[in-house]
């Protein structure tokens with residue numbers, strides 16, 4: 253008997269991401285339309301902006317661009333979250349970052365499951381923004397207990413998925429056939445189910461508490477609620493969306509448009525009203541809106557200093573606006589953002605000199621041809637053109653943006669006020685492990701690239 257080699261977790265993730273996209277395209281036809289729009293826009297940018305194309309080629313991102321996307325799900329219990337962590341680990345995805353959405357009136361806290369090493373990200377940058385409902389924030393004790401009992405009675409994983417997770421853990425991996433079956437089984441957890449698991453009256457009660465509560469509690473599993481492609485020009489896509497029958501939210505979340513993109517800019521289109529059936533009324537259809545579309549443009553990962561500046565400028569613009577950005581104040585919001593962000597250096601050199609972003613360093617042709625560079629400092633090498641710096645792409649999410657995305661899809665009525673605050677410890681206890689600090693990952697990638705670059709030049 254020959255022993256089948258294990259498939260690398262990165263390739264399992266790549267397969268899974270593709271399978272998820274196929275499923276979502278079938279479930280949500282608008283997703284297909286959006287993908288097409290993004291592909292066309294990206295193609296135009298690559299042919300019209302050689303500097304952008306050059307940068308993506310040097311960083312290798314051009315190869316992952318077409319398959320790059322993130323999804324989002326919401327779960328209801330600690331054990332669901334902990335098992336998800338194990339499921340994602342089979343695909344080489346770790347929980348990175350902690351996001352508290354309660355200050356924005358959304359009763360969840362979240363992490364992003366993703367690959368952590370730059371080489372793994374290159375094979376598949378697939379990420380899943382994963383939120384845990386904070387039932388403890390529901391004040392109505394009766395409703396809370398009802399929600400807890402409904403959640404306790406469901407199982408969001410297939411038996412085969414659980415078996416394969418365990419096998420991957422004990423054997424150390426999955427062979428080709430097992431990996432294929434794992435992808436098929438894991439996909440089931442994220443599928444949309446149009447029949448609710450509660451009665452119409454119970455659904456109404458959950459929904460009246462918070463639409464998010466109904467979305468998590470009233471269904472069989474944590475349906476994927478969006479799948480987001482990466483665009484190279486979000487303003488163009490935003491503008492083009494209505495032409496294709498898609499209505500975007502009023503403002504783009506994140507930093508304003510810049511020459512040198514930073515962090516993450518996102519926009520979404522409204523959730524679909526989908527027909528659902530209740531257990532006591534299988535014939536009468538109710539309606540639920542959960543699934544929506546989103547696009548994003550990614551820019552440089554910021555250092556703690558850069559991030560502090562970003563947060564300060566964003567808060568200043570929002571404070572001055574005096575309200576959540578919406579349709580009525582969108583023009584003023586954009587103007588305020590541009591005005592405040594004028595303080596954020598808008599060039600690679602400016603950001604590098606002030607230590608605002610993380611970079612990847614490359615030996616240039618000139619550097620590789622030169623001799624005796626062993627003793628030079630990185631500073632000197634950059635100045636002489638022996639080394640070039642490219643910003644590291646931001647692989648994570650932004651809590652204020654995420655809250656804006658949640659809200660635009662839940663309706664403004666969903667803005668609640670919660671006294672209780674951030675509770676990373678409770679989240680990690682539910683998760684069964686700690687979350688990884690994303691800043692440490694960027695710092696490591698930057699360090700590796702400097703080391704590699706200097707070693708190459710010293711040869």
Ligand code: OOG
Nearest residue numbers: 324381649653654657658
């Ligand atoms: C997640 C919303 C946040 C993002 O990209 O920031 C998000 C959700 O609605 O479950 O997707």
Ligand code: NI
Nearest residue numbers: 324381480546
């Ligand atoms: Ni998203």
